[in-house]
Amino acid sequence: MNIEGRNRPQALIFDMDGTLFKTDTLLEVVHPRVFATLRDEGLYTGETPPLDHLLACLGMLLDDLWRKLMPDSSLAARERADELLLQYELEELEAGHGSLYGGVEETLRELKARGCKLFVASNGLEHYVKGVAEHKGIASLFDGIYSAGEYGTSSKVDLVARLLNEHKLEPSPGIWMVGDRSSDVEAGKSNGLTAVACAYATYGKAAELEGADIFISAFTELASVV
Known part of the structure; x- marks a missing residue:
């Protein structure tokens, strides 16, 4: 210093x-939920990216983040990922997760x-x-x-x-x-x-x-x- x-x-x-x-104390529970829902809704077919890949993208604008994690994703998938990420983050914060x-x-x-x-x-x-x-x-x-x-x-x-x-x-x-x-x-x-x-x-x-x-x-x- x-x-x-x-x-x-x-x-x-x-x-x-x-x-x-x-942030990892919250995303460790949010991250798998987002990708499970995207698969259930037919918007994503791959494996859930490692959590470390998401954490490395923190600080990016969200559209850039999803393009990095899901390079072949559609606009609909990225927009839905935005919605799910926010929904699940707020739910898990409400439940006391994250520090x-x-x-x-x-x-x-x-x-x-x-x-x-x-x-x-x-x-x-x-x-x-x-x-x-x-x-x-x-x-x-x-x-x-x-x-x-x-x-x-x-x-x-x-x-x-x-x-x-x-x-x-x-x-x-x-x-x-x-x-x-x-x-x-x-x-x-x-x-x-x-x-x-x-x-x-x-x-x-x-x-x-x-x-x-x-x-x-x-x-x-x-x-x-x-």
């Missing part, structure tokens, strides 16, 4: 999957108490992203929860730019973009922000985080540098 010479943040923007939420990374809630509360504005910017579906925040008891800590599903943005760069504009935040190193994928680093750097890489997440490859300004090996490290 290296913050020498950098501004302490006035605001932090967090990715959701692989940053705040340990935050260690210390997430406590660290967010500490950052909030120190006067930082907190946001989420995710490429996921609106009701999923907000559902995680609500079911895990952290929704009230955020000044805004943004998702590609809600705003129809084509990249996280655009989503973060919209967030900054709507909350009248001037792009500066005093705003930190915190995430675990290349799309998070890109969104931070392209918008003139400090990019914080979550090296504790295992869904992507380490090379994706090249170019980040700060690396953290546990979420709780944020409290010690703000």
